[in-house]
Each structure stands twice: as C-alpha cells, then as structure tokens.
Amino acid sequence: MNSVSLLKTFLHSSNTKFITNLSPSLPLLSCERHLGRGVSQNRRQRRRPPGLKREDGDFVRNGEMLLQQFYLNFHPGLNVTIDGKNTLYAMREGRVTMTCEQINPKKGEYLVDKYYGKMSAPVVYKRFLHVIPFPQGQKFKLVELV
Numbered sequence: 001m002n003s004v005s006l007l008k009t010f011l012h013s014s015n016t017k018f019i020t021n022l023s024p025s026l027p028l029l030s031c032e033r034h035l036g037r038g039v040s041q042n043r044r045q046r047r048r049p050p051g052l053k054r055e056d057g058d059f060v061r062n063g064e065m066l067l068q069q070f071y072l073n074f075h076p077g078l079n080v081t082i083d084g085k086n087t088l089y090a091m092r093e094g095r096v097t098m099t100c101e102q103i104n105p106k107k108g109e110y111l112v113d114k115y116y117g118k119m120s121a122p123v124v125y126k127r128f129l130h131v132i133p134f135p136q137g138q139k140f141k142l143v144e145l146v
C-alpha cells in the first residue's frame with residue numbers, strides 16, 4: 001500500500017474530528033477527465049480538382065505534374081509524357097508552353113483508337129503542352145587541359 005492509502009485508512013479509522021479534517025499533502029491524480037474523449041482522427045483531405053497545375057510560362061522540374069485530365073483534351077508535346085490516367089508530366093526542367101497544332105493520329109494505337117476512332121474531320125487542331133529546356137551554358141573545358 002502506498003502512503004496516501006495508508007493515511008486514508010488511518011483517518012477513517014480514527015474517531016477524532018481533528019484527524020479526519022486533515023487531508024494528505026500529495027495531490028490525488030485524476031484520470032476522469034480523459035475517459036470520455038476519443039482519439040483525434042485525421043480528416044480526409046479534399047483532393048485537388050483536375051485541370052492545369054502549371055500555366056503557360058511557368059518553370060517546372062523533372063517529373064512535375066503539368067495537367068490532370070479525364071479525357072484527352074491536352075496532348076503531350078516536347079519533353080512531356082502521359083500516364084494511364086491522362087496526366088501530363090514534365091520529362092526535364094524548363095519552361096511550359098502551350099500551343100494549338102494540327103494532329104495526324106496514327107491508327108492502330110490504343111489511345112488513338114479510343115479517342116479518335118470515330119473521327120471524320122479531315123483537319124483537327126488540338127492543344128499541346130511543351131516543356132522548353134533551359135539553354136545550356138556556353139562554357140566548356142577542353143579534355144586535353146584537364
């Protein structure tokens with residue numbers, strides 16, 4: 001038994017009022033305030049809606065998401081790749097440019113048949129996203145001097 005419980009039993013067993021009015025000098029720890037609370041839960045974060053993530057003229061890094069789309073509204077251009085969910089990613093560092101170009105789809109490819117299988121227009125213009133890489137520096141060192 002600890003000292004607090006021994007003191008309580010002594011106080012309850014004695015008949016004098018002076019001794020029963022004494023209280024222990026140690027504060028009693030209470031855990032009652034923690035009983036009704038639950039564990040705080042992380043809330044689900046609202047996802048970012050699809051669309052342009054980088055505008056025309058923005059600087060991007062390798063692997064950065066440029067555009068998220070459900071259908072093939074924008075096509076990958078120079079230094080841009082596309083994944084299975086039609087999301088466009090930058091393949092190298094550079095500046096983003098957006099152009100409108102005439103397309104010449106190759107029949108027989110999966111994405112072409114999926115989006116342009118029933119195409120009857122002779123000329124179709126679509127939007128493209130390009131990443132223009134940064135110009136390389138003009139400094140160089142001769143191998144013979146190194």
